[in-house]
Amino acid sequence: MLSLIIRSMTHSTAVPAPFSLLTGLRASLPLAIGYAPMAFSFGVVGIQAGLTAWETLLISLIVFAGAAQFILVSMLAAGSGAGAALIAVWVLNLRHLFYGPALLSRLQHRPGPLLPALAFGLTDEVFATAMAKSARAPVSPAWTLGVAMGAYGAWVGGTALGAWLGVGLGQGESLISHALDFVLPGLFIALLASAFQRALWPVVALAAAVTLLCSLFYPAHVAMMTGMISGALIRPWLRLRSEESAP
Numbered sequence: 001m002l003s004l005i006i007r008s009m010t011h012s013t014a015v016p017a018p019f020s021l022l023t024g025l026r027a028s029l030p031l032a033i034g035y036a037p038m039a040f041s042f043g044v045v046g047i048q049a050g051l052t053a054w055e056t057l058l059i060s061l062i063v064f065a066g067a068a069q070f071i072l073v074s075m076l077a078a079g080s081g082a083g084a085a086l087i088a089v090w091v092l093n094l095r096h097l098f099y100g101p102a103l104l105s106r107l108q109h110r111p112g113p114l115l116p117a118l119a120f121g122l123t124d125e126v127f128a129t130a131m132a133k134s135a136r137a138p139v140s141p142a143w144t145l146g147v148a149m150g151a152y153g154a155w156v157g158g159t160a161l162g163a164w165l166g167v168g169l170g171q172g173e174s175l176i177s178h179a180l181d182f183v184l185p186g187l188f189i190a191l192l193a194s195a196f197q198r199a200l201w202p203v204v205a206l207a208a209a210v211t212l213l214c215s216l217f218y219p220a221h222v223a224m225m226t227g228m229i230s231g232a233l234i235r236p237w238l239r240l241r242s243e244e245s246a247p
Helices: 002-008 017-027 029-048 053-062 067-077 082-092 096-104 112-120 124-134 141-166 172-179 183-195 201-214 220-245
Strands: none
Touching: 017 029, 017 141, 029 053, 029 067, 029 124, 029 141, 053 067, 053 141, 067 082, 096 124, 112 141, 124 141, 201 220
C-alpha cells in the first residue's frame, strides 16, 4: 500500500496528493472513533470463539468487513465448514459491487494504481463518508484513500487490543461484546443523517423503506441489497427531474 501512496503523489491534481491524503485521514476520525470499540469487541469475540489472538488479528487484516467478520467467526465456532463460511461472507458483501461504480463516478480523476487499495478499503462507512462529501464537490482518490486508511488502522488496532486483552477478560467477554453491539449501527445512522440534509434524502428514504419491508420476508442481506438497488434506480430519475426543472 505504501508504494501505491507514493505513486499517487506524483499524479498531477489541483490539490497536492499528500495534502489530500492527510485531509482524508483527518476526515476519518469519526469513523476511527466508531470502529475502534467495535473492533475491540470483535477481538474479544474471536478469543471467545476459540481463535488465537494472531488468528483473530489476521482476519481483520485480510477481511476488513465489519459484520461479515462476526458472521465468519460465529459460523466457524458453530462447526460450519470453511467453504460455507466464506460463501456466507461473500453473499453478505455483495452490496460492495454497487459501491465501487457509484464512488468511481464521483472521483476527480481515475484512481490508477490506487484502485486496488480503494476497493479493499471501501466499507459501508467509508462509502457513506465519501459520497456525502462528493455531494458538494468531487473527491480525489488520495482523499478517499486517507479515509479508508484511517478506518482500517482503527479496525486493526482495535482488534489487536481486544484480542490480547480478551484472553484475560474471562466472564466479562460476553458483556463487553453485547455492550458494544450498538457502536457500528449507530455510526452508520449518523452518517446517513448527514445525507438527509442534502439532495440525497429521497434516495436514503426509499432505500430504508424498501429494506425494512423486505426484511419482513427475506434474509437481512437480501433485504439490504434490494433496498440499495431501489435507491440506485431512483437516483438517476431524481437527477433527470432536477435538470428538467432547472431554468
